[in-house]
Amino acid sequence: MITEKKNxxxxxxxxxxxxxxxxxxxNKLALFGLIIFxxxxxxxxxxxxIVDYEIDAIKQNMQNRFNPxxxxxxxxxxxxxxxxxxxxxxxxxxxxxxxxxxxxxSLFFGVLIxxxxxxxxxxxxxxxxxxxxxxxxIPQMLMAIAVVAALGTDMFNLLIALSxxxxxxxxxxxxxxxxxxxxxxxxxxxxxxxxxxSRIISKHILPNAIGPIIVQATLNVAITILVxxxxxxxxxxxxxxxxxxxxxxxxxxxxxxxxxYLVIIPGIFVGLTVMSLNVIGDGLRDALDxxxxx
Amino acid sequence: MSEKLIEIKNLKVIYDTDEEKVQAVNxxxxxxxxxxxxxxxxxxxxxxxTLALSIMGLLxxxxxxIKEGEILFNxxxxxxxKEGDLRLIRGEHISMIFQDPMxxxxxxxxxxxxxxxxxxxxxxxxxxxxxxKRVEEILKLVGxxxxxxxxxxxxxxxxxxQRVVIAIALACEPDLLLADEPTTALDVTIQAQVLEMMKxxxxxxxxxxxxxxxxxxxxxxxxxRVGIVYAGExxxxxxVEDIFESKYHHPxxxxxxxxxxxxxxKTKRLKPIEGLxxxxxxxxxxxxxxxRCSKCMEKCKTIAPKDIVRNGHxxxxxxxxxxxx
Numbered sequence: 001m002i003t004e005k006k007n008x009x010x011x012x013x014x015x016x017x018x019x020x021x022x023x024x025x026x027n028k029l030a031l032f033g034l035i036i037f038x039x040x041x042x043x044x045x046x047x048x049x050i051v052d053y054e055i056d057a058i059k060q061n062m063q064n065r066f067n068p069x070x071x072x073x074x075x076x077x078x079x080x081x082x083x084x085x086x087x088x089x090x091x092x093x094x095x096x097x098x099x100x101x102x103x104x105x106s107l108f109f110g111v112l113i114x115x116x117x118x119x120x121x122x123x124x125x126x127x128x129x130x131x132x133x134x135x136x137x138i139p140q141m142l143m144a145i146a147v148v149a150a151l152g153t154d155m156f157n158l159l160i161a162l163s164x165x166x167x168x169x170x171x172x173x174x175x176x177x178x179x180x181x182x183x184x185x186x187x188x189x190x191x192x193x194x195x196x197x198s199r200i201i202s203k204h205i206l207p208n209a210i211g212p213i214i215v216q217a218t219l220n221v222a223i224t225i226l227v228x229x230x231x232x233x234x235x236x237x238x239x240x241x242x243x244x245x246x247x248x249x250x251x252x253x254x255x256x257x258x259x260x261y262l263v264i265i266p267g268i269f270v271g272l273t274v275m276s277l278n279v280i281g282d283g284l285r286d287a288l289d290x291x292x293x294x
Numbered sequence: 295m296s297e298k299l300i301e302i303k304n305l306k307v308i309y310d311t312d313e314e315k316v317q318a319v320n321x322x323x324x325x326x327x328x329x330x331x332x333x334x335x336x337x338x339x340x341x342x343x344t345l346a347l348s349i350m351g352l353l354x355x356x357x358x359x360i361k362e363g364e365i366l367f368n369x370x371x372x373x374x375x376k377e378g379d380l381r382l383i384r385g386e387h388i389s390m391i392f393q394d395p396m397x398x399x400x401x402x403x404x405x406x407x408x409x410x411x412x413x414x415x416x417x418x419x420x421x422x423x424x425x426x427k428r429v430e431e432i433l434k435l436v437g438x439x440x441x442x443x444x445x446x447x448x449x450x451x452x453x454x455x456q457r458v459v460i461a462i463a464l465a466c467e468p469d470l471l472l473a474d475e476p477t478t479a480l481d482v483t484i485q486a487q488v489l490e491m492m493k494x495x496x497x498x499x500x501x502x503x504x505x506x507x508x509x510x511x512x513x514x515x516x517x518x519r520v521g522i523v524y525a526g527e528x529x530x531x532x533x534v535e536d537i538f539e540s541k542y543h544h545p546x547x548x549x550x551x552x553x554x555x556x557x558x559x560k561t562k563r564l565k566p567i568e569g570l571x572x573x574x575x576x577x578x579x580x581x582x583x584x585x586r587c588s589k590c591m592e593k594c595k596t597i598a599p600k601d602i603v604r605n606g607h608x609x610x611x612x613x614x615x616x617x618x619x
Binding site for chain 2: 121122184185186188189190191192193194195196203204207208288289290291
C-alpha cells in the first residue's frame with residue numbers, strides 16, 4: 001500500500017505530461033469542457049458513419065419541410081426538408097476545421113512575430129509591430145471579404161483571409177506577455193549561463209507567458225467560427241448547400257418566428273463549442289503552471 | 295606570483311539614457327589570480343554590479359556601454375569579443391550568482407532541468423544519463439538531496455534556492471565565479487552556511503571568485519584581497535590584512551568601518567558617513583569623495599587623487615601623496 005502510494009508520487013513527479021494531466025483532471029469544469037469538445041470532434045471525424053451526407057444533409061425533401069424535432073429527425077428538418085441533425089454533424093467538420101486551422105496558423109506566425117519583436121525590441125520591434133498595426137487597421141471582416149472576393153471563394157482562400165487578419169492580435173498579445181517576462185531575473189540568469197536567444201525565448205520566456213496566449217487562442221477559435229458564419233451569410237464563406245453552423249443559422253433566420261429550433265439548435269452548438277474551448281483554455285493554463293500544483 | 299586569470303584595465307562604463315549619461319564605472323583596474331577570492335565592497339550604486347555585468351557582457355542592451363578599457367580573460371579581451379564567443383564563455387568559464395535567489399530561478403522548470411541546461415549547453419559530449427548523474431552529484435555537493443531535482447523552485451526555501459543557484463553556477467566548474475551579493479537576501483544563519491559552502495566548493499574546483507557585497511564581515515570571512523569601491527572607482531585596494539589591520543586607510547574605508555558595530559569598544563551610537571553618494575550623472579571635480587570627506591583639503595576639490603601604492607596596498611587619496619616618495 002505504502003509503496004503503491006510512493007510509486008504514484010514518483011510517477012507524478014517524474015513525468016511532466018502526467019502531472020499536467022493530473023492537475024487538469026482536478027478542474028471538473030475544464031474536464032466537462034474537454035468532454036463536450038471531444039464529442040464535437042468525434043462527430044466531425046466520424047460524420048460519415050453517423051449519417052449519410054448525400055441523403056440526409058444535402059438532398060431536398062420538400063414534403064418534409066419544417067418537421068419539428070421527432071424520433072426520425074432528432075433536430076427536425078429545415079426549409080428544404082433536410083435533416084438538421086445530419087447538417088449539424090457535417091457542419092461540425094467545417095466549423096471546427098476552419099476554426100482550429102485558422103487559429104493554428106495565426107498562432108504560429110503571431111508567436112513568431114510577437115516573440116521576435118518583444119524580445120529584441122528597438123528597430124525590430126518597430127518594424128514588425130507597425131506592419132501588424134497596418135493589418136490591425138483593416139477590420140477582419142473587410143479583409144476576409146477582400147481576399148475572398150479577389151481570389152475566389154474556396155476553403156483555402158478563406159483560411160488565408162481569416163488567418164492573416166488574426167495574426168496581429170496574437171502578435172500583440174505575445175509581445176506584451178514577453179515584455180513582462182523578459183525583465184525577470186531568471187532570464188538574465190539564463191543569459192549568464194550562455195543560453196542562446198532562441199533558446200531563451202522558446203524555453204524560458206514563452207512557457208512563462210503562455211497563459212494569456214492560450215486564452216486568446218481559445219477565444220479566437222470561437223470568434224473564427226462566428227466570422228465564417230458571417231461570411232457565409234453574405235455569400236462569401238461556405239457555399240450552399242454545404243452545411244455549416246453559421247450559414248444554417250443565417251438561412252433560417254426568416255423562420256425564427258414559427259420554427260425557432262432551426263436557429264436555436266445550431267446556435268447551441270456554436271455556443272457549446274465556444275464555451276467548451278474557453279473552459280479548456282482556462283483549465284490548461286492552470287494545469288501548465290507548476291506553481292498551482294495540487 | 296600566481297597566474298593572472300582576469301585583468302581589468304581602466305574600465306569605464308556609462309549608461310546612456312535619453313535624459314542623462316550615468317558614469318557607473320570610472321576607470322577601474324583590477325586583477326584576479328587563479329584560485330583567489332576578491333571582495334568588492336561598496337555602497338549601493340557604487341558600480342559593483344555594473345562591473346560584474348560588464349565582465350559577463352550582460353550590460354543592458356542599447357543603454358549600457360563600455361566606453362574605455364579592456365577586460366582580459368585568459369588573454370581574450372571580453373569587451374571586444376563577439377556575442378557568440380561570449381556565450382561560450384558564459385556558464386562554462388565565467389558564471390554568475392545573482393543577488394536574489396527568489397527571482398533568479400525559472401518558476402516553471404524543475405531545478406534539475408535548470409542545472410542540466412548549463413551542462414547541455416557546454417558539455418555537448420555528455421549524454422542524457424551522464425548529465426542526470428552529474429546533476430545529482432552537484433546537488434549533493436551543494437547539500438541538497440539528489441531526489442529533489444524533479445522539484446520546482448517554489449518548493450524550496452530561500453537558502454535552498456540559493457544553493458540551487460550556486461549549483462547552476464558551478465555545474466561546469468568555471469574558472470571564475472562572480473557572486474553578486476549572494477547572501478544579501480538570506481538570513482544570517484543561512485548566510486554563514488552558504489558562505490562556508492561556497493568557500494569549500496571554491497577550493498575543490500580551484501575557482502577564482504569575485505565576491506560583491508556590502509558586508510565587511512562577509513569579506514573578512516572569505517576574501518583574500520579586497521577592493522573598496524566608491525562612485526565607480528576603487529578607492530582602496532589590498533589584502534584582507536591591509537584593509538582590516540593596516541593603520542593607513544582611505545577616509546571612506548574609515549567611514550565604512552565606523553558604521554559597523556564594534557563589540558570591543560563602548561560606543562553610544564554608530565557613526566554613519568554623512569551625506570549621499572555623488573550623483574553619477576554629475577560627478578564632482580577633483581576627488582569623488584570630497585563632499586563627504588571629514589579630512590577634505592583644498593586640493594581635493596580640484597585635483598583628482600592618484601593611486602598611491604605601497605607594498606601592494608593601494609589608496610586613492612591626497613592624504614597619502616607624500617607616501618609616494
